[in-house]
Amino acid sequence: MIGGIAAAAMVLFAALWLRPRLVGVRSVGLLCQRRHRRHRRLSHRRPRPPDADLWAAVLDSMAAEARTGSSLTAALERALARHRPEGGAMHPGATTATIVTARVGDADEAVVVQAIATAHALGGPVAATLDAAAALLRERAAIRGEAAAHSAQARLSARVLTGVPVAFAAWSLLASASFRAALLSSVGLVSAAAGALCNLAGWWWMRRIVGRAAA
Numbered sequence: 001m002i003g004g005i006a007a008a009a010m011v012l013f014a015a016l017w018l019r020p021r022l023v024g025v026r027s028v029g030l031l032c033q034r035r036h037r038r039h040r041r042l043s044h045r046r047p048r049p050p051d052a053d054l055w056a057a058v059l060d061s062m063a064a065e066a067r068t069g070s071s072l073t074a075a076l077e078r079a080l081a082r083h084r085p086e087g088g089a090m091h092p093g094a095t096t097a098t099i100v101t102a103r104v105g106d107a108d109e110a111v112v113v114q115a116i117a118t119a120h121a122l123g124g125p126v127a128a129t130l131d132a133a134a135a136l137l138r139e140r141a142a143i144r145g146e147a148a149a150h151s152a153q154a155r156l157s158a159r160v161l162t163g164v165p166v167a168f169a170a171w172s173l174l175a176s177a178s179f180r181a182a183l184l185s186s187v188g189l190v191s192a193a194a195g196a197l198c199n200l201a202g203w204w205w206m207r208r209i210v211g212r213a214a215a
Helices: 002-022 024-044 052-067 072-083 096-100 107-122 126-175 177-183 186-214
Strands: none
Touching (some): 052 126, 072 107, 096 107, 107 126, 126 177, 126 186
16 A cells, blocks of 8 residues: 555656656747737836836936036936936926926926926026935935835734734634623624724724825
8 A cells, every 4th residue: 555655656756857848848938928928018018107216317317417518408308318207297308498387296296397497597506406306306215115114014013903803702702602602692792793893993093094194
């Protein structure tokens, strides 16, 4: 009996060990096809909306161009062509004249527009103005990342505080006959319903607090 089991195990191991080698070429071909299809799907997706890091990179490119002696208009054109953001006012083909008069709803893009408008109106050290705006955007991104990390910890705490009473009640219901008897009584059912409502209200309230802090 033991010998038969060992023989079957050896046959199964040999089959699993030899199968990748027998179909290796076909597997490589299928893998390449899948990667090609995945690349095509990703290439056809809409680009991700620009964030603070992208706008800071645009400002850095403009500042670098300004330091080489390029005008603000030329620096803007080259930076937009390089990074290709898709904002309300900042997009490939936009000019300084259209940007300084535009109104945007995104707060990060508004910083970029304001920096370009200030450099266009006042002149002076254009690169320093753009660098200051880029530093502001990176500081905003760092603050948002820190808030997201803290909010993730708070959400985990909310899930734990919500799930532990439910798990303890379920374990007690399965393990204790006296607990089942007390829970199935009229007073126990009313108490369980009140506790479930309080637990649900606490979960909702914690999510609301965390959502406001992370916004």
